[in-house]
Amino acid sequence: MAEITRMQFLRGDLKGDKIPFRPPWAIPEQYFVDFCTRCDQCIEACFDELIIRGRGGYPQMDFNRGGCDFCEDCLNVCDAGALKKLPLSGDLPANNNNSNNREALSESADEARSESFLPPWHIKASIDLNNCLSMNATICRSCGESCDDEAIKFNLKLGGIAEPVLNTETCTGCGACLSVCPVQAVKLNNVSINKAVA
Ligand code: SF4
Ligand code: SF4
Ligand code: SF4
Known part of the structure; x- marks a missing residue:
């Protein structure tokens, strides 16, 4: 072991x-x-x-x-x-x-002399599209509305589906979108270690 x-x-x-x-x-x-x-x-x-x-x-x-x-x-x-x-x-x-x-x-x-610091963490959000209400033709924009960084956009598709698309470049991992999702479709991941966190 x-x-x-x-x-x-x-x-x-x-x-x-x-x-x-x-x-x-x-x-x-x-x-x-x-x-x-x-x-x-x-x-x-x-x-x-x-x-x-x-x-x-x-x-x-x-x-x-x-x-x-x-x-x-x-x-x-x-x-x-x-x-x-x-x-x-x-x-x-x-x-x-x-x-x-x-x-x-x-x-x-x-000894850090410049303003260049490591980011506060390496957390990024992700959205489980299988669970997402918006992907199942139910109107919901909760995660996007909670994101001050506008990292979540919705792409309109046929059949009244709006697919949430998360920009991991602009996502700060702040977590604001997590608790507002009614079906817990948002997850946070520690990307530096590439493991989901309990
Ligand atoms: S409990 Fe918080 S403030 Fe205290 S040493 Fe740990 S990280 Fe720092
Ligand atoms: S974790 Fe924060 S920055 Fe990232 S998508 Fe969610 S609300 Fe936006
Ligand atoms: S909101 Fe809380 S966890 Fe975030 S930086 Fe401020 S004190 Fe720290």
Whole structure:
């Protein structure tokens, strides 16, 4: 049996296939559990109450409560460095078993001189067209109307069908379209790890 990492154990994820959605600007998952002190500051800072205590006491997003507006309030209260803007360029340390890595990760953020940072996360929405009401000739534009970034357009087709088309380039993964879908046809995916998230 493959070795179970501490993070997997804390997540109750013995197979290693469940990665929770962390708050925006969370450092890579392999460091997150090490840096996060479970102080709850980010949870308390989120006015929209989008961050909850997940398994092991670590914070994770609950998009059933709404979408993130990237206000940075959670980022700004995280003194532990678990939520941190990291520069676009620069190598991350290879693992977290070395105290030098903590220093290196910290330095890579502090030395960011430009405005070029990694995005707050790598989440993208997707729509299950089999379940979508609009694809079944029922008028619904809920997801599109909730998207401030206009990442969802509807293509009119024969038979009164309007197919939702999601532009993954403009989708910020804010999650605003998730809770408004009456039939749970919208999913969020962590594209950087290419795995659906529980
Ligand atoms: S503020 Fe930072 S250290 Fe505290 S729970 Fe949130 S992510 Fe963890
Ligand atoms: S960026 Fe703002 S809205 Fe989004 S999770 Fe953090 S505090 Fe909440
Ligand atoms: S399509 Fe993307 S940007 Fe638009 S509401 Fe959904 S998650 Fe947010």
